[in-house]
Amino acid sequence: MPLRKGLFVLIALAALPASTSSAGRFEFRVTGVKRPDVLNVRERVDNQATISQKKILGQIPANATGLLGSGASLKVGPVRWYEIRYKDVRGWVNGRYLKPMSRELDDEFDSNLFCGGTEPFWALRIEDNTAELQRPDAPPTRYSVAVREPFQGRKDALAIRLVREDGSDISALVQHKEWCSDGMSDLEYAFEVRVVGLSEGNNPYIGCCSLLR
DSSP: OOOOTTTOGGGSOOOOOOOSOSOOTTEEEEOSOOTTOEEEEESOOOOGGGGGGSOEEEEEETTOEEEEEEEEEEEETTEEEEEEEETTEEEEEEGGGEEESOSSOSSGGGSEEEEEETTTTEEEEEETTEEEEEETTEEEEEEEEEEEEEGGGOSSEEEEEEEOTTSOEEEEEEEEEEEEEOSSSSOEEEEEEEEESSSGGGOOEEEEEEEEO
16 A cells, blocks of 8 residues: 555665664663662652652662663652663662663664653554554554664664554654653653654644653
Protein backbone atom coordinates (compact mmCIF):
# COMPACT_ATOMS: atom_id res chain seq x y z
CA MET A 1 0.00 0.00 0.00
CA PRO A 2 1.54 3.40 -0.94
CA LEU A 3 2.14 5.82 1.90
CA ARG A 4 0.09 8.98 2.18
CA LYS A 5 1.92 12.01 0.81
CA GLY A 6 3.93 13.79 3.46
CA LEU A 7 3.14 11.12 6.02
CA PHE A 8 6.37 9.24 5.91
CA VAL A 9 9.29 10.96 4.31
CA LEU A 10 10.80 9.14 7.27
CA ILE A 11 10.94 5.87 5.34
CA ALA A 12 13.91 6.71 3.10
CA LEU A 13 16.25 5.81 5.86
CA ALA A 14 19.50 3.94 6.04
CA ALA A 15 19.71 1.76 9.13
CA LEU A 16 22.75 2.30 11.28
CA PRO A 17 25.12 -0.59 11.93
CA ALA A 18 24.59 -2.33 15.24
CA SER A 19 26.34 -0.58 18.10
CA THR A 20 29.21 -2.35 19.75
CA SER A 21 28.53 -0.53 23.02
CA SER A 22 26.41 -2.16 25.68
CA ALA A 23 25.56 1.09 27.42
CA GLY A 24 23.93 4.36 26.48
CA ARG A 25 23.14 7.83 27.72
CA PHE A 26 20.36 6.54 29.97
CA GLU A 27 22.29 3.68 31.50
CA PHE A 28 23.99 4.94 34.66
CA ARG A 29 26.56 4.04 37.25
CA VAL A 30 26.53 5.22 40.84
CA THR A 31 29.05 7.93 41.69
CA GLY A 32 29.83 9.93 44.84
CA VAL A 33 28.59 7.24 47.24
CA LYS A 34 31.18 5.74 49.55
CA ARG A 35 30.98 2.24 51.00
CA PRO A 36 29.24 1.15 53.14
CA ASP A 37 26.68 3.80 52.16
CA VAL A 38 24.07 2.96 49.52
CA LEU A 39 21.89 4.87 47.06
CA ASN A 40 18.22 4.69 48.05
CA VAL A 41 15.51 4.04 45.46
CA ARG A 42 12.40 5.97 46.48
CA GLU A 43 8.81 5.25 45.53
CA ARG A 44 7.92 8.94 45.12
CA VAL A 45 9.82 12.24 45.21
CA ASP A 46 7.17 14.90 44.60
CA ASN A 47 7.98 17.16 47.57
CA GLN A 48 11.44 18.22 48.70
CA ALA A 49 10.38 18.56 52.32
CA THR A 50 9.08 14.98 52.54
CA ILE A 51 11.52 13.03 50.35
CA SER A 52 13.25 11.48 53.37
CA GLN A 53 9.86 10.14 54.48
CA LYS A 54 9.02 8.46 51.18
CA LYS A 55 9.08 4.68 51.00
CA ILE A 56 12.43 3.12 50.10
CA LEU A 57 11.89 0.41 47.50
CA GLY A 58 15.49 -0.75 47.39
CA GLN A 59 19.12 0.16 47.93
CA ILE A 60 21.86 0.27 45.31
CA PRO A 61 25.48 -0.43 46.30
CA ALA A 62 28.12 2.26 45.96
CA ASN A 63 29.81 2.18 42.54
CA ALA A 64 27.09 -0.08 41.09
CA THR A 65 26.55 -0.06 37.33
CA GLY A 66 23.67 -1.05 35.10
CA LEU A 67 20.99 1.37 36.33
CA LEU A 68 18.57 1.67 33.40
CA GLY A 69 16.86 5.04 33.10
CA SER A 70 13.42 5.49 31.53
CA GLY A 71 14.23 9.05 30.48
CA ALA A 72 11.68 10.43 32.96
CA SER A 73 12.91 12.92 35.52
CA LEU A 74 11.57 15.38 38.08
CA LYS A 75 13.17 18.55 39.43
CA VAL A 76 12.57 18.72 43.18
CA GLY A 77 14.12 21.84 44.70
CA PRO A 78 17.71 22.06 43.45
CA VAL A 79 17.93 18.33 42.67
CA ARG A 80 16.82 16.41 39.59
CA TRP A 81 15.58 12.89 40.32
CA TYR A 82 15.54 10.14 37.71
CA GLU A 83 13.28 7.14 37.25
CA ILE A 84 15.46 4.03 36.97
CA ARG A 85 15.33 0.26 37.12
CA TYR A 86 18.07 -1.63 38.91
CA LYS A 87 17.69 -5.40 38.75
CA ASP A 88 14.10 -5.98 39.94
CA VAL A 89 13.63 -2.57 41.59
CA ARG A 90 12.05 0.40 39.81
CA GLY A 91 11.82 3.86 41.38
CA TRP A 92 13.45 7.26 41.76
CA VAL A 93 17.04 8.13 42.64
CA ASN A 94 18.92 11.35 43.27
CA GLY A 95 20.58 12.45 40.03
CA ARG A 96 23.57 13.83 41.93
CA TYR A 97 24.74 10.25 42.33
CA LEU A 98 24.29 9.12 38.73
CA LYS A 99 26.74 9.25 35.88
CA PRO A 100 25.85 8.12 32.33
CA MET A 101 27.81 5.14 31.08
CA SER A 102 28.01 6.84 27.67
CA ARG A 103 27.27 10.20 26.07
CA GLU A 104 25.60 8.48 23.11
CA LEU A 105 22.12 7.05 22.62
CA ASP A 106 23.56 3.64 21.87
CA ASP A 107 20.77 1.24 22.79
CA GLU A 108 17.90 3.40 24.02
CA PHE A 109 15.83 3.18 20.84
CA ASP A 110 15.94 -0.61 20.99
CA SER A 111 13.73 -0.33 24.08
CA ASN A 112 9.96 -0.52 24.13
CA LEU A 113 8.29 2.89 24.36
CA PHE A 114 5.38 4.51 26.12
CA CYS A 115 4.30 7.83 24.60
CA GLY A 116 1.46 10.19 25.40
CA GLY A 117 0.16 13.72 25.19
CA THR A 118 -2.75 16.06 25.74
CA GLU A 119 -5.07 18.23 23.65
CA PRO A 120 -6.42 15.68 22.94
CA PHE A 121 -5.41 13.03 25.46
CA TRP A 122 -3.79 9.97 23.92
CA ALA A 123 -1.34 7.22 24.80
CA LEU A 124 0.68 4.92 22.57
CA ARG A 125 2.47 1.85 23.86
CA ILE A 126 4.99 0.19 21.52
CA GLU A 127 6.25 -3.22 22.59
CA ASP A 128 8.36 -5.40 20.32
CA ASN A 129 6.43 -5.75 17.03
CA THR A 130 3.04 -4.48 18.20
CA ALA A 131 1.55 -1.21 19.44
CA GLU A 132 -1.66 -0.07 21.09
CA LEU A 133 -3.20 3.40 20.87
CA GLN A 134 -5.62 4.58 23.55
CA ARG A 135 -7.88 7.63 23.38
CA PRO A 136 -10.77 8.55 25.71
CA ASP A 137 -13.34 8.69 22.89
CA ALA A 138 -12.51 5.38 21.18
CA PRO A 139 -11.69 1.74 21.97
CA PRO A 140 -8.00 0.75 21.98
CA THR A 141 -6.52 0.38 18.49
CA ARG A 142 -3.94 -2.31 17.77
CA TYR A 143 -1.12 -1.92 15.25
CA SER A 144 1.79 -3.89 13.89
CA VAL A 145 5.21 -2.24 13.72
CA ALA A 146 6.05 -2.10 10.00
CA VAL A 147 9.05 0.25 10.17
CA ARG A 148 11.34 1.13 13.05
CA GLU A 149 14.57 2.76 11.89
CA PRO A 150 16.97 5.60 12.70
CA PHE A 151 15.68 8.80 11.10
CA GLN A 152 18.07 9.95 8.36
CA GLY A 153 20.88 7.93 9.90
CA ARG A 154 20.71 9.84 13.19
CA LYS A 155 21.24 8.24 16.59
CA ASP A 156 19.00 10.79 18.32
CA ALA A 157 15.83 10.21 16.27
CA LEU A 158 13.70 7.17 15.49
CA ALA A 159 11.16 6.76 12.68
CA ILE A 160 8.24 4.39 13.24
CA ARG A 161 5.38 3.31 10.99
CA LEU A 162 2.44 1.41 12.51
CA VAL A 163 -0.12 -0.47 10.41
CA ARG A 164 -3.62 -1.72 11.26
CA GLU A 165 -5.21 -4.90 9.90
CA ASP A 166 -7.30 -2.79 7.48
CA GLY A 167 -4.10 -1.36 5.97
CA SER A 168 -4.41 2.13 7.46
CA ASP A 169 -1.25 3.46 9.04
CA ILE A 170 0.17 6.11 11.32
CA SER A 171 3.72 7.41 11.57
CA ALA A 172 5.76 8.62 14.52
CA LEU A 173 9.03 10.48 14.89
CA VAL A 174 10.68 10.10 18.30
CA GLN A 175 13.54 12.51 19.09
CA HIS A 176 15.86 13.01 22.03
CA LYS A 177 14.83 16.40 23.46
CA GLU A 178 16.15 16.28 27.05
CA TRP A 179 13.23 18.10 28.70
CA CYS A 180 9.82 17.30 27.18
CA SER A 181 6.68 18.14 29.19
CA ASP A 182 3.65 15.89 28.85
CA GLY A 183 1.27 18.70 29.85
CA MET A 184 -0.23 16.57 32.62
CA SER A 185 2.37 16.48 35.41
CA ASP A 186 5.60 17.98 36.67
CA LEU A 187 7.55 15.15 35.11
CA GLU A 188 9.91 15.82 32.23
CA TYR A 189 10.95 13.31 29.63
CA ALA A 190 14.03 12.85 27.48
CA PHE A 191 12.10 12.11 24.29
CA GLU A 192 9.56 14.04 22.24
CA VAL A 193 7.22 12.36 19.75
CA ARG A 194 5.13 13.57 16.81
CA VAL A 195 2.46 11.17 15.55
CA VAL A 196 0.90 11.77 12.13
CA GLY A 197 -2.24 10.15 10.74
CA LEU A 198 -4.59 10.41 13.70
CA SER A 199 -6.39 13.63 12.84
CA GLU A 200 -8.02 15.35 9.90
CA GLY A 201 -5.49 17.30 7.87
CA ASN A 202 -2.65 15.18 9.28
CA ASN A 203 -2.01 17.64 12.11
CA PRO A 204 0.50 15.86 14.36
CA TYR A 205 -0.23 14.67 17.86
CA ILE A 206 2.69 15.94 19.95
CA GLY A 207 3.77 14.37 23.21
CA CYS A 208 6.59 12.77 25.18
CA CYS A 209 7.99 9.25 25.46
CA SER A 210 9.66 7.17 28.13
CA LEU A 211 11.61 3.96 27.75
CA LEU A 212 9.99 0.74 28.97
CA ARG A 213 13.05 -0.98 30.40
